Amino acid sequence: MFDRIRRYAGRFRGAGGAQTPQRRTHNLFEAAAAYVTARAEDDQDRIEEVSGWVSPEALSFGVSELACRAVVALARERDESPRTVARDLLGLPVV
Incomplete structure (x- = not known):
């Protein structure tokens, strides 16, 4: 819990100070892949x-x-339509 508070407070520290480490910019697809992976692993901190x-x-x-x-x-991979696969993944009946 304290790590989360520290990360949150760290966002507001030193807007341009020399002591603030450079934040790495992330590609939106890199973020999406990491987010989905974290969700699949149920890693709330990540x-x-x-x-x-x-x-x-x-x-x-x-x-x-x-x-x-x-x-x-x-x-x-399954040699099926995307619609069939999407409905199957969501547990919906095939139309």
């Missing part, structure tokens, strides 16, 4: 960390793009 890498809108777009690519890849 989810919170990754959520701060990019804007919520960018993260949402990245996760959506990752989902699309994953469904297409799995559909090709």
